[in-house]
Amino acid sequence: MGFIDNMRARLSPAKDKVADLARQHxxxxxxxxxxxxxxxxxxTKGKYSDRIQSGTDKAKGAVERMGKKDGEDGGRGRSGGSQQPPNSPRG
Incomplete structure:
Protein backbone atom coordinates (compact mmCIF):
# COMPACT_ATOMS: atom_id res chain seq x y z
CA MET A 1 0.00 0.00 0.00
CA GLY A 2 1.47 3.33 -1.06
CA PHE A 3 1.61 6.52 0.96
CA ILE A 4 -1.44 8.06 -0.72
CA ASP A 5 -3.52 4.92 -0.26
CA ASN A 6 -2.50 4.78 3.39
CA MET A 7 -3.52 8.41 3.94
CA ARG A 8 -6.86 7.88 2.19
CA ALA A 9 -7.58 4.89 4.39
CA ARG A 10 -6.77 6.89 7.53
CA LEU A 11 -8.78 9.96 6.47
CA SER A 12 -11.86 8.08 5.27
CA PRO A 13 -13.60 8.10 8.69
CA ALA A 14 -12.99 11.86 8.98
CA LYS A 15 -14.43 12.43 5.51
CA ASP A 16 -17.55 10.47 6.44
CA LYS A 17 -17.93 12.48 9.65
CA VAL A 18 -17.58 15.80 7.80
CA ALA A 19 -20.15 14.67 5.23
CA ASP A 20 -22.58 13.74 8.01
CA LEU A 21 -22.09 17.11 9.70
CA ALA A 22 -22.57 18.94 6.39
CA ARG A 23 -25.84 17.04 5.82
CA GLN A 24 -27.12 17.77 9.32
CA HIS A 25 -25.97 21.37 9.70
CA THR A 44 -12.88 46.26 4.54
CA LYS A 45 -15.54 48.92 3.83
CA GLY A 46 -16.82 47.07 0.78
CA LYS A 47 -13.49 47.21 -1.03
CA TYR A 48 -13.49 43.45 -1.72
CA SER A 49 -17.24 42.75 -1.83
CA ASP A 50 -17.16 40.87 -5.13
CA ARG A 51 -14.30 38.63 -3.99
CA ILE A 52 -15.90 38.01 -0.61
CA GLN A 53 -19.21 37.06 -2.26
CA SER A 54 -17.45 34.78 -4.72
CA GLY A 55 -15.53 33.02 -1.95
CA THR A 56 -18.67 32.65 0.15
CA ASP A 57 -20.56 31.13 -2.77
CA LYS A 58 -17.74 28.67 -3.44
CA ALA A 59 -17.59 27.67 0.23
CA LYS A 60 -21.36 27.12 0.32
CA GLY A 61 -21.10 25.01 -2.83
CA ALA A 62 -18.38 22.91 -1.23
CA VAL A 63 -20.50 22.36 1.89
CA GLU A 64 -23.43 21.39 -0.31
CA ARG A 65 -21.30 18.90 -2.27
CA MET A 66 -19.90 17.43 0.96
CA GLY A 67 -23.39 16.97 2.30
CA LYS A 68 -24.62 14.95 -0.66
CA LYS A 69 -24.42 11.20 -0.49
CA ASP A 70 -22.68 9.30 -3.28
CA GLY A 71 -24.91 9.25 -6.34
CA GLU A 72 -26.84 12.40 -5.36
CA ASP A 73 -25.03 14.76 -7.70
CA GLY A 74 -28.18 15.49 -9.69
CA GLY A 75 -26.69 14.23 -12.94
CA ARG A 76 -23.92 16.81 -12.95
CA GLY A 77 -21.09 14.31 -12.70
CA ARG A 78 -17.92 15.09 -10.79
CA SER A 79 -17.74 18.74 -11.75
CA GLY A 80 -20.73 19.64 -9.56
CA GLY A 81 -21.19 23.37 -9.33
CA SER A 82 -24.27 25.37 -10.10
CA GLN A 83 -23.72 25.93 -13.79
CA GLN A 84 -26.86 26.02 -15.85
CA PRO A 85 -27.22 24.32 -19.21
CA PRO A 86 -26.41 26.69 -22.11
CA ASN A 87 -30.03 27.10 -23.25
CA SER A 88 -31.67 27.49 -19.87
CA PRO A 89 -33.03 30.89 -18.81
CA ARG A 90 -31.26 32.60 -15.97
CA GLY A 91 -33.39 33.54 -13.02
Missing part, protein backbone atom coordinates in the same frame (compact mmCIF):
# COMPACT_ATOMS: atom_id res chain seq x y z
CA UNK A 26 -25.54 22.71 6.17
CA UNK A 27 -28.00 25.55 6.73
CA UNK A 28 -26.25 26.67 9.91
CA UNK A 29 -22.87 26.49 8.19
CA UNK A 30 -24.23 28.65 5.38
CA UNK A 31 -25.57 31.17 7.87
CA UNK A 32 -22.18 31.30 9.58
CA UNK A 33 -20.45 31.85 6.25
CA UNK A 34 -22.83 34.71 5.47
CA UNK A 35 -22.22 36.28 8.86
CA UNK A 36 -18.44 36.00 8.49
CA UNK A 37 -18.61 37.43 4.96
CA UNK A 38 -20.67 40.40 6.17
CA UNK A 39 -18.19 41.07 8.99
CA UNK A 40 -15.21 40.97 6.63
CA UNK A 41 -17.02 43.13 4.08
CA UNK A 42 -17.87 45.70 6.75
CA UNK A 43 -14.29 45.80 8.03
Missing amino acids: GDRIGDGLDKAAKTVDDR
Whole structure:
Protein backbone atom coordinates (compact mmCIF):
# COMPACT_ATOMS: atom_id res chain seq x y z
CA MET A 1 0.00 0.00 0.00
CA GLY A 2 1.47 3.33 -1.06
CA PHE A 3 1.61 6.52 0.96
CA ILE A 4 -1.44 8.06 -0.72
CA ASP A 5 -3.52 4.92 -0.26
CA ASN A 6 -2.50 4.78 3.39
CA MET A 7 -3.52 8.41 3.94
CA ARG A 8 -6.86 7.88 2.19
CA ALA A 9 -7.58 4.89 4.39
CA ARG A 10 -6.77 6.89 7.53
CA LEU A 11 -8.78 9.96 6.47
CA SER A 12 -11.86 8.08 5.27
CA PRO A 13 -13.60 8.10 8.69
CA ALA A 14 -12.99 11.86 8.98
CA LYS A 15 -14.43 12.43 5.51
CA ASP A 16 -17.55 10.47 6.44
CA LYS A 17 -17.93 12.48 9.65
CA VAL A 18 -17.58 15.80 7.80
CA ALA A 19 -20.15 14.67 5.23
CA ASP A 20 -22.58 13.74 8.01
CA LEU A 21 -22.09 17.11 9.70
CA ALA A 22 -22.57 18.94 6.39
CA ARG A 23 -25.84 17.04 5.82
CA GLN A 24 -27.12 17.77 9.32
CA HIS A 25 -25.97 21.37 9.70
CA GLY A 26 -25.54 22.71 6.17
CA ASP A 27 -28.00 25.55 6.73
CA ARG A 28 -26.25 26.67 9.91
CA ILE A 29 -22.87 26.49 8.19
CA GLY A 30 -24.23 28.65 5.38
CA ASP A 31 -25.57 31.17 7.87
CA GLY A 32 -22.18 31.30 9.58
CA LEU A 33 -20.45 31.85 6.25
CA ASP A 34 -22.83 34.71 5.47
CA LYS A 35 -22.22 36.28 8.86
CA ALA A 36 -18.44 36.00 8.49
CA ALA A 37 -18.61 37.43 4.96
CA LYS A 38 -20.67 40.40 6.17
CA THR A 39 -18.19 41.07 8.99
CA VAL A 40 -15.21 40.97 6.63
CA ASP A 41 -17.02 43.13 4.08
CA ASP A 42 -17.87 45.70 6.75
CA ARG A 43 -14.29 45.80 8.03
CA THR A 44 -12.88 46.26 4.54
CA LYS A 45 -15.54 48.92 3.83
CA GLY A 46 -16.82 47.07 0.78
CA LYS A 47 -13.49 47.21 -1.03
CA TYR A 48 -13.49 43.45 -1.72
CA SER A 49 -17.24 42.75 -1.83
CA ASP A 50 -17.16 40.87 -5.13
CA ARG A 51 -14.30 38.63 -3.99
CA ILE A 52 -15.90 38.01 -0.61
CA GLN A 53 -19.21 37.06 -2.26
CA SER A 54 -17.45 34.78 -4.72
CA GLY A 55 -15.53 33.02 -1.95
CA THR A 56 -18.67 32.65 0.15
CA ASP A 57 -20.56 31.13 -2.77
CA LYS A 58 -17.74 28.67 -3.44
CA ALA A 59 -17.59 27.67 0.23
CA LYS A 60 -21.36 27.12 0.32
CA GLY A 61 -21.10 25.01 -2.83
CA ALA A 62 -18.38 22.91 -1.23
CA VAL A 63 -20.50 22.36 1.89
CA GLU A 64 -23.43 21.39 -0.31
CA ARG A 65 -21.30 18.90 -2.27
CA MET A 66 -19.90 17.43 0.96
CA GLY A 67 -23.39 16.97 2.30
CA LYS A 68 -24.62 14.95 -0.66
CA LYS A 69 -24.42 11.20 -0.49
CA ASP A 70 -22.68 9.30 -3.28
CA GLY A 71 -24.91 9.25 -6.34
CA GLU A 72 -26.84 12.40 -5.36
CA ASP A 73 -25.03 14.76 -7.70
CA GLY A 74 -28.18 15.49 -9.69
CA GLY A 75 -26.69 14.23 -12.94
CA ARG A 76 -23.92 16.81 -12.95
CA GLY A 77 -21.09 14.31 -12.70
CA ARG A 78 -17.92 15.09 -10.79
CA SER A 79 -17.74 18.74 -11.75
CA GLY A 80 -20.73 19.64 -9.56
CA GLY A 81 -21.19 23.37 -9.33
CA SER A 82 -24.27 25.37 -10.10
CA GLN A 83 -23.72 25.93 -13.79
CA GLN A 84 -26.86 26.02 -15.85
CA PRO A 85 -27.22 24.32 -19.21
CA PRO A 86 -26.41 26.69 -22.11
CA ASN A 87 -30.03 27.10 -23.25
CA SER A 88 -31.67 27.49 -19.87
CA PRO A 89 -33.03 30.89 -18.81
CA ARG A 90 -31.26 32.60 -15.97
CA GLY A 91 -33.39 33.54 -13.02
